[in-house]
Amino acid sequence: MSDVSYVRTKMLDEMAPPVSQVGPIRWARENLFSSVTNSVLTLLAIWFIYSLLAATLPWIVFSSFSANSLGECRTAIRDAYGADATGACWSVIRERYLQLLFGFYPSESYWRPILALVLMLVAIGPILFEGLPRKMLIFSGLYPFVGFFLLWGGTVWLPVTILLGFVIAYFATTMLGKVIGSLGAVIAAILLPVIWWLFLAGPVAYGLHAIVPIGLVPIESARFGGFLLSIVIGVTGIVLSLPIGVLLALGRRSDLFVVRTICIGFIEFIRGVPLITLLFVASTLLNYFLPPGTTFDIVLRVMIMVTLFSSAYMAEVIRGGLAALPRGQYEAANALGMDYWKSMRLIIMPQALKISIPSIVGIFIGLFKDTTLVSIIGLMDPLGLSTAIRANAAWNGIVWELYGFIALMFFIFCFSMSRYSMYLERKLQTGH
Amino acid sequence: MKKSVFIGALTVAGLASGMASAGTMADVQAKGFLQCGVSTGLVGFAAPDANGNWAGFDVAVCRAVAAAVLGDPQAVKFTPTTGKTRFTALASGEVDMLARNTTWTFTRDVDLKFEFAGVNYYDGQGFMVPKSLGVASAKDLDGATICIQTGTTTELNLADFFRANNIKYEPVPIETNAEGQQQFLAGACDVYTTDASGLAATRATFENPGDYVVLPEIISKEPLGPLVRHGDQQWGDLVRWTLNALISAEELGITSANIDELSKGTNNPEINRILGTEGDLGGMLGLDKQWARRAISAGGNYAEIFERNIGSATPVGLSRGLNALWSDGGILYSPPFR
Known part of the structure; x- marks a missing residue:
């Protein structure tokens, strides 16, 4: 009896928690099957995902990669997976992926768009991420000229002389300001570069080229196609529409009647017409107005129209951001004795832009996807190229493989933009 | 006042474009290449290969013209045009000629001010x-759903045909041929209608072509041909007679294989006139004597071009039918070279 005790003498080992309270099972109970409705929805979702995969996975996997035509593809798939098997014909992507990426860009010059893309990533690095050295911003400023030179080629002196116009504008503001007053300097800073670009830049560039002929093989933009075209149009639109949109938004809130009227008129006009109409104006109507023989590049025309279009939307988004700022911010800026531009630059815009980030990125993504509309005016963007590839007798009848590849590429671009905007929002979060 | 400025600008633009189109041939020779408007992609007629080189039945016409004018069938830059942009591209001078399966109609010829150079x-x-x-004739299609490309002449022909036969149909509007194929295969419509050449090309891509039949009725005339701007007769003549040279070459038995042999002179005066060993037909066009020889050498005669791009040996698999020579039961007929 002596070994009987009323309390335990030995400590029990720790037991594992019940299965239902740990690991995946607990997670599933809490997240997937917490209530009857939730369970039903979960089962429905599982069924939906299963049927989706059951329908598409065999098609994706039972595929042919090495055939040279749709007919060969079908034979190869039947031979490999049985008489009833139908699968994707990825061979078309293997044969045409370079064309889908670069269009009709000469293959020996593929390094140029690739280098331009890499340099673009370097150039936007310091704009996107604060951690990188500020000196890199100089390169970001120069990048448009480098990119232009790499993509279109021709003499190196053309971008250099165009760049000189901005240098002239800079000196006009800094030097002439003391001589002829600030208003005169602003006018000179606009007038002098325009005169330079219109009348002198061309001859000077060709003169210099005759003396020091450095350049790349010129490539006309009719050869741009595929994602190269989408990215060129999209990036130009994105980069130019933000500053133009900011100016238009400020102009619309301006007290100066003329400025305000012009800005309102522009914004409302552009927002009142569909993008496709503007593209038709670019492709057909402008041809009638321009003197014949002037080859005003169609890609350039489209870029201008796309930029104007997205600027108007951008302006409204930024105006929303401006309107959301408390009046006190404006008054505080005035109370500190700042002039208009200084207060906008240092106080108002940083806050307004921060508010507008989700909408701005939304416009960017929309703009990038809208570039596919150019296929309607006969430019060979990825969608236009898919028609052209189907027109080849070997690949006639192929639909899903091409669209799938194009969709995947667009998803990669748009998803990265959207992730970046979320990163930016978290970083600029100040409402702790 | 603003209005008058606008109208003034229009007038100037109009005048200037009128002046520029006075000498397309000189323009083409000066810039050294032919700017040819083609389709954005149509099986057998115009399509780029993996290297970006265009080929096809319509493209061959462009190459023949380039060979005649410039001596180089590769000296062509192709502008892909859609059904909506093709006419403005030609009228504004963006392209020198259009070879884009375009139907020759009264309004396009007269009202839009173009000049059809013939029918290819x-x-x-x-x-x-x-x-x-289980349908054997188009007249049995009462109540059928029909996939039809919007904004084309086929849409209007369809309405005319069904009204004339007093039967009903339900249109399923589609935008592109690819969409039409998908809808038709998915059973969204009972009938697919478009040009017979397009139907043949589409049917050839199906997994089981034997499950589908093309009905015997042809309900419209669609003479397709290259066209140029109205008012530049010299250029129009050149395109017209280049096309005629290809057709005559088939008739006279000139092929890319024997053209060098025949160029040394033959007993047939018409062959000699075409190939430039007799007379000076080229001089009358403003070219040298060898123009037609170069045009035929570029891609062969009409039959060779046909068989290579859309003939029975290709996936498109069209038979000559109406497009056989008049002497073989077709209606292809070139005026004499004299």
Whole structure:
């Protein structure tokens, strides 16, 4: 009896928690099957995902990669997976992926768009991420000229002389300001570069080229196609529409009647017409107005129209951001004795832009996807190229493989933009 | 006042474009290449290969013209045009000629101020149905759903045909041929209608082409041909007679294989006139004597071009039909070279 005790003498080992309270099972109970409705929805979702995969996975996997035509593809798939098997014909992507990426860009010059893309990533690095050295911003400023030179080629002196116009504008503001007053300097800073670009830049560039002929093989933009075209149009639109949109938004809130009227008129006009109409104006109507023989590049025309279009939307988004700022911010800026531009630059815009980030990125993504509309005016963007590839007798009848590849590429671009905007929002979060 | 400025600008632009189109041939020779408007992609007629080189039945016409004018069939830059942009591209001078399966109609010729240089393919609108539908004639299609490309002449022809036969149909509007194929295969419509050449090309891509039949009725005339701007007769003549040279070459037995042999002189005066060993037909066009020889060498005669791009040995698999020579039961007929 002596070994009987009323309390335990030995400590029990720790037991594992019940299965239902740990690991995946607990997670599933809490997240997937917490209530009857939730369970039903979960089962429905599982069924939906299963049927989706059951329908598409065999098609994706039972595929042919090495055939040279749709007919060969079908034979190869039947031979490999049985008489009833139908699968994707990825061979078309293997044969045409370079064309889908670069269009009709000469293959020996593929390094140029690739280098331009890499340099673009370097150039936007310091704009996107604060951690990188500020000196890199100089390169970001120069990048448009480098990119232009790499993509279109021709003499190196053309971008250099165009760049000189901005240098002239800079000196006009800094030097002439003391001589002829600030208003005169602003006018000179606009007038002098325009005169330079219109009348002198061309001859000077060709003169210099005759003396020091450095350049790349010129490539006309009719050869741009595929994602190269989408990215060129999209990036130009994105980069130019933000500053133009900011100016238009400020102009619309301006007290100066003329400025305000012009800005309102522009914004409302552009927002009142569909993008496709503007593209038709670019492709057909402008041809009638321009003197014949002037080859005003169609890609350039489209870029201008796309930029104007997205600027108007951008302006409204930024105006929303401006309107959301408390009046006190404006008054505080005035109370500190700042002039208009200084207060906008240092106080108002940083806050307004921060508010507008989700909408701005939304416009960017929309703009990038809208570039596919150019296929309607006969430019060979990825969608236009898919028609052209189907027109080849070997690949006639192929639909899903091409669209799938194009969709995947667009998803990669748009998803990265959207992730970046979320990163930016978290970083600029100040409402702790 | 603003209005008058606008109208003034229009007038100046109009005048200037009128002046520029005075000498397309000189323009083409000066810039050294032919700017040819083609389709954005149509099986057998115009399509770029993996290296970006265009080929096809319409493209061959451009190459022949370039060979005649510039001596180089590769000296062509192609501008892909859609059904909506093709006419403005030609009228504004963006392209020198259009070879884009365009139907020769009264309004396009007269009202839009173009000049059709001839017909390189006689097409017509047909119907394709699944065999399981058990239809033998288009007149049995009462109440059928029909996939039809919007904004084309085929849409209007269809309405005319069904009204004339007093039967009903339900249109399923589609935008592109690819969409039409998908809708038709998915059973969204009982009937697919477009040009007979397009139907043949589409049917050839199906997994089981034997399950579908093209009905015998052809309900419209679609003479397709290259066209140029109105008012530049010299250029129009050149394109017209280049096309005629290709057709005559087939008739006279000139092929890319024997052209060098025949160029040394033959007993047939018409062959000699075409190939430039007799007379000076080229001089009358403003070119040298060898122009037609170069045009034929570029891609062969009409028959060779046909067989290579859309003939029975290709996946498109069209038979000559109406497009055979008049002497072989077709209606292809070139005026004499004299």
